[in-house]
Amino acid sequence: DFQRALVEVQPAFGMGKDDFARCLLGGFLIHGDRVRKALEAGKLFRNEVASSDRSPLLSILIEGPPGTGKTALAALLAVESGFPFVRLISPESFVGYSDFSKCQALAKVFDDAHKSSLSVIVLDNVERIFEWTPIGPRFSNSVLQTLMILAKQVPPKGRRLLILATTSNIQVMERLDFKQAFSAILSTQTMERNEIESVLDGTAESMNISQQADGTLASLHSSGLTPTLFRSLGERDMAV
Amino acid sequence: DFQRALVEVQPAFGMGKDDFARCLLGGFLIHGDRVRKALEAGKLFRNEVASSDRSPLLSILIEGPPGTGKTALAALLAVESGFPFVRLISPESFVGYSDFSKCQALAKVFDDAHKSSLSVIVLDNVERIFEWTPIGPRFSNSVLQTLMILAKQVPPKGRRLLILATTSNIQVMERLDFKQAFSAILSTQTMERNEIESVLDGTAESMNISQQADGTLASLHSSGLTPTLFRSLGERDMAV
Amino acid sequence: DFQRALVEVQPAFGMGKDDFARCLLGGFLIHGDRVRKALEAGKLFRNEVASSDRSPLLSILIEGPPGTGKTALAALLAVESGFPFVRLISPESFVGYSDFSKCQALAKVFDDAHKSSLSVIVLDNVERIFEWTPIGPRFSNSVLQTLMILAKQVPPKGRRLLILATTSNIQVMERLDFKQAFSAILSTQTMERNEIESVLDGTAESMNISQQADGTLASLHSSGLTPTLFRSLGERDMAV
Amino acid sequence: DFQRALVEVQPAFGMGKDDFARCLLGGFLIHGDRVRKALEAGKLFRNEVASSDRSPLLSILIEGPPGTGKTALAALLAVESGFPFVRLISPESFVGYSDFSKCQALAKVFDDAHKSSLSVIVLDNVERIFEWTPIGPRFSNSVLQTLMILAKQVPPKGRRLLILATTSNIQVMERLDFKQAFSAILSTQTMERNEIESVLDGTAESMNISQQADGTLASLHSSGLTPTLFRSLGERDMAV
Amino acid sequence: DFQRALVEVQPAFGMGKDDFARCLLGGFLIHGDRVRKALEAGKLFRNEVASSDRSPLLSILIEGPPGTGKTALAALLAVESGFPFVRLISPESFVGYSDFSKCQALAKVFDDAHKSSLSVIVLDNVERIFEWTPIGPRFSNSVLQTLMILAKQVPPKGRRLLILATTSNIQVMERLDFKQAFSAILSTQTMERNEIESVLDGTAESMNISQQADGTLASLHSSGLTPTLFRSLGERDMAV
Amino acid sequence: DFQRALVEVQPAFGMGKDDFARCLLGGFLIHGDRVRKALEAGKLFRNEVASSDRSPLLSILIEGPPGTGKTALAALLAVESGFPFVRLISPESFVGYSDFSKCQALAKVFDDAHKSSLSVIVLDNVERIFEWTPIGPRFSNSVLQTLMILAKQVPPKGRRLLILATTSNIQVMERLDFKQAFSAILSTQTMERNEIESVLDGTAESMNISQQADGTLASLHSSGLTPTLFRSLGERDMAV
């Protein structure tokens, strides 16, 4: 029947490859300094959670325009974390869910994370999860409230959790008082012309995803021309 | 019972003729340069999806005033694509559906498309599918969110999907942040007087729909005076 | 039980007399040139549908102030059409219906019409069918959307349909983008003094409804003083 | 159980005395010319429905400030009509009803009235029946729509119906396009000082309700000091 | 189970002591002339209902800022009335009730009152009963409508009813057209400094609640420092 | 199944350690005079409830920006009260609850408290309990109304209750007329630089939670760098 069970990503070194692979379809290219810095900041937070007893809960909001690699960055940080518990929660998982079932499923993922010593939860495209529409505006308040509560819930003693959320609507997150729930904000930006060229030229540095035993992820980014690049090119070169 | 099963169009060379035939009732007349260009742009995108490994998902939004051939163009591109999986999703399919059933049915079509190597999905009159009304405004947010998620969902590795959506309300698509989900926008326009005349004179070039074994579609456009033309004439010539 | 079956009007020469009779209780008096012209325009459209292969779907919106004969005109055109399939859909049919049942019933009537070679559907007082209220405004969006879809749905090849809708709120039809769905608009107007007098004098021409075998309809208009006239008179002559 | 059956008033000369008696608790005092005129206009309409074949449906809206005798006037006209079918529909009848049950009950009363040759239906405090609240505004659109449809529904051939509705909010009736559904409007007004005195002095003319066999109604108005008068006096004489 | 039965206060001299006792926890202190006048006005109305055949229904709205003794005054008037039927309806009774159950319960209390020759109903904190919130604003329209209908429903012949409602939001009662349903308005006010002192000094006159056989209520007001006084003092003397 | 039973905190000296421990994860550091004063004011109120017969119900609203120790203060006061009945109601307890279940659960906690001679109820993050969102605004009116009623409900004779509510949105509490329901307001504030330093230096005074038999809570605050401090530091020192 229709209400499909929540994507059950397996622990790392046995993790649900399909979903993360789809997010990293174009691989992760370090096409400039800004990208490198964002990546390093992300790793800094990951290390803080992993190593320090003092920060049992840290949460990062990765924000930026559509197609600027937010999902790719979050997926990469999660995949690379080496944490035993890794989950990707994306809007696609929830097509056909009622608000109530969504809240249940979200609570379940966090409950499970709270049982693992070290966990990463990716909340991809968070405003789509609570069904934000600028006209109205309309959104699911029950899902939003649930997310706001879960995002601030400190794990039990001895457990640590890193939350990576992505959004392309930081203004809405602010207006909803949701932004303040995060420990830090990372921003991605539209590629500049020289960055696009370094990608097309193949001169952009490429992130090596070394944990992959079968190499699936590692080989993916070789295809190069992602939908985003296709659109960027189209806007300049096609006269439709 | 009432909730009729979604229109199950068969694969090309055995495709559900009835629905596409109804959309191409007046055939597709290339009555001027603009029409020819839009048609060519559409074919370019189709080829990109079909041939290149780099663009597993492309989506075109065909927009323009009512009766300017948006549905006809989308239907033609789909019919002519030769892709093994072709589906037409039109608002008529959903009369009597609950929001929930609509979301289910939409998800099913995309799930099916993701199983085929090469697919085309036509989302006809997309603002009618999510029940847009300018007064309020009112619309089904759950259907809208589902469409926005599905329209951006990259197919699994090795599968390619072309989405052709039509709308006569591009402003609303923009205000809803839905327009940005598409790889490209094609615009149709009201016929100018000389174009109407070339249609009535029979001097307008007519698109040959060669895949039709029994000629049904090919013969349809010979009737000439479509509801749109009838109305255009009426506005000028009838003094009711 | 309460959800009474939709009024099942029989085909012409055996048509559901009661409902149309009630609409033509005051008969149809041609009390001036404007009325004659509107009647002729209506017949022109009826003939276009009946005779031409090129216009499988035509739809007329009859608009005007309350009590100006919109329903009477629509009923007359339907009764006189001689089409084998004739249906009257009036708000009264739907008292006690849920939105969902209304949509079902509407779809059923159009489905049935699509099975007949030549059909007329009268949608009487269309803004009352979708429950329009100016305060709010409030209305049933699901019923409105269903009507908008059905009103544009081209019948299958070989079938022809004439839709006659009435409204006393053309502004709302326009604001809802519903007006543009119609092939033509006919307007009725409040009677002028000399027209009222020609009706009261019995000098107004009276429409002969010849198909009636038992003469019921033909004899009805002899009563003369309709509620509308009663009110018009009251407004001028009574000092309550 | 809670959903009590609709007040089933018996036909005249055996009519449901309790409900009408409660409305006429203070009797009906003709304390001035305006009251006499309103009463006469009401009787004129009643006679028109009773005697003329030409007006099968007439409807009067009695409007005025709270406590000015609207309900008393409607009840009196209904009781005095001598029509075989008389019904009082008041908001009190509907406490605990769902919107749906209300619509059902309303339709039932009108259906029953359409089966009687001569009927009166009193719709007391009509804006309270559709649950109007100025803040919002809020109201039951389904009940309002049902009332608007039923109030205009012409009875079948040979049957006649008089509708007497009361409201203390004529502006709302107008804004809702409901006012125009009535054949005529009667207005009541707050008593002037000399009228109040004529009531207290016992010099005001008192309406004789002759149909009452057991004299219940006839004797009721002797009590004199109604809540309305009590309040009027209080506003002038008490210094709370 | 959760939906607890409505507070069933016993008839006087056996009345539900607990609820009224809670309302009179601080007793009723006549700490100034205004309080004495309000109390006397209340008794005047009570006597009017009890003695006169002419006023079968009187209703008093007691309004004033929070903590100014509205509930205490209403409870005192009810307790002291000596009427055989006395009921306290407070928002606390309705925690966990659905709108529908609330309407049912309210109708039941009034139905019961209409069966007793002399009744008092206290509607405590009436805007909380219909769940008023200034933001929105939000409220339960069905409960409000039910209250408005019940508050104006005249008891059957021979029965008399006094309604005592309290509110700390008279503006809202006015905006909702609910204020006009009452026969009279009594206002309470925040204590002035000398009044507070007379209470603390024990020099304020104390209302003797003589009907109490076991003295419970009579002894309660000796405690003196009510929450209200506590807060008043705090606002002046504490520097938190 | 999902609707987990409400957190059942055991009576003191056997109290539900987990929940309060999580709130006091960083312990409670008295890092300045303001903190000491707020703590003392809280204890004053606690003593008033515990010792005086005159104040059976006192309620404190602890308000301040996020991360300023509101929850920590409330938890500390509750833990230190030594009252036999102590409950923590936090939004996390209600994830997945319907409005109705929430109201039930809230009523149950207050009912239980009313059965104990001395009780403390902590309502943590109260605007999150009634699901406040600034856009709309949206909130659960039924939960809000229930909270407003319960927060003012005086316990039965002989029982005493202290309510400690926290909020980071005092403006909303005021706009909702909810603020006035509290006996007193305590404000917390963002730490100043020297306060942060005294915390990091370990020179800040630390609250000793002496009732803990096993020392769990007492040892917790030694960890030092709470999420809040982490964020404060980050805002100054990290250049992400």
Ligand SMILES: Nc1ncnc2c1ncn2[C@@H]1O[C@H](COP(=O)(O)OP(=O)(O)OP(=O)(O)O)[C@@H](O)[C@H]1O
């Ligand atoms: N820095 C990058 N390096 C490599 N690929 C990138 C980078 N940024 C984006 N891409 C590629 O571009 C495409 C879009 O990136 P991605 O989906 O991560 O963007 P996004 O910001 O999450 O967009 P959206 O807002 O639509 O979710 C992907 O195929 C991704 O692999």
Ligand SMILES: Nc1ncnc2c1ncn2[C@@H]1O[C@H](COP(=O)(O)OP(=O)(O)OP(=O)(O)O)[C@@H](O)[C@H]1O
């Ligand atoms: N370029 C064209 N060549 C041939 N026929 C056309 C062309 N444009 C429109 N038509 C005909 O006109 C009619 C209306 O066209 P179509 O339904 O495709 O327009 P549309 O833009 O989809 O309108 P709507 O907004 O109402 O859905 C159809 O019968 C179609 O066959």
Ligand SMILES: Nc1ncnc2c1ncn2[C@@H]1O[C@H](COP(=O)(O)OP(=O)(O)OP(=O)(O)O)[C@@H](O)[C@H]1O
């Ligand atoms: N031209 C006409 N000739 C004869 N009768 C007419 C004419 N116009 C109106 N009437 C009579 O007046 C009455 C009102 O007409 P009808 O119900 O058709 O008006 P309408 O425009 O549909 O009003 P509404 O907006 O209230 O539905 C009917 O009894 C009808 O028979």
Ligand SMILES: Nc1ncnc2c1ncn2[C@@H]1O[C@H](COP(=O)(O)OP(=O)(O)OP(=O)(O)O)[C@@H](O)[C@H]1O
């Ligand atoms: N003209 C009148 N003659 C006799 N009694 C009257 C008259 N007007 C009002 N009353 C008495 O005053 C009281 C209020 O009248 P009634 O209930 O008919 O007023 P209303 O306009 O219907 O008020 P509401 O708007 O509150 O329903 C009744 O007891 C009625 O008997």
Ligand SMILES: Nc1ncnc2c1ncn2[C@@H]1O[C@H](COP(=O)(O)OP(=O)(O)OP(=O)(O)O)[C@@H](O)[C@H]1O
């Ligand atoms: N005039 C008074 N004499 C004695 N006690 C009073 C008086 N006014 C208020 N009190 C006491 O103060 C407290 C608050 O009074 P009460 O609950 O009646 O006020 P209220 O106006 O109903 O407040 P709210 O608006 O909060 O319901 C009660 O304990 C009551 O006993």
Ligand SMILES: Nc1ncnc2c1ncn2[C@@H]1O[C@H](COP(=O)(O)OP(=O)(O)OP(=O)(O)O)[C@@H](O)[C@H]1O
């Ligand atoms: N005065 C303080 N002493 C010790 N720790 C504190 C103090 N204030 C805050 N903290 C610590 O900082 C963190 C945040 O404090 P707490 O959760 O109580 O803040 P809050 O005001 O309730 O925040 P929120 O609005 O997010 O609920 C906790 O780990 C708490 O232990």
Ligand SMILES: [Mg+2]
């Ligand atoms: Mg993304």
Ligand SMILES: [Mg+2]
């Ligand atoms: Mg189209």
Ligand SMILES: [Mg+2]
């Ligand atoms: Mg009509």
Ligand SMILES: [Mg+2]
């Ligand atoms: Mg009345």
Ligand SMILES: [Mg+2]
């Ligand atoms: Mg009170």
Ligand SMILES: [Mg+2]
């Ligand atoms: Mg907190």
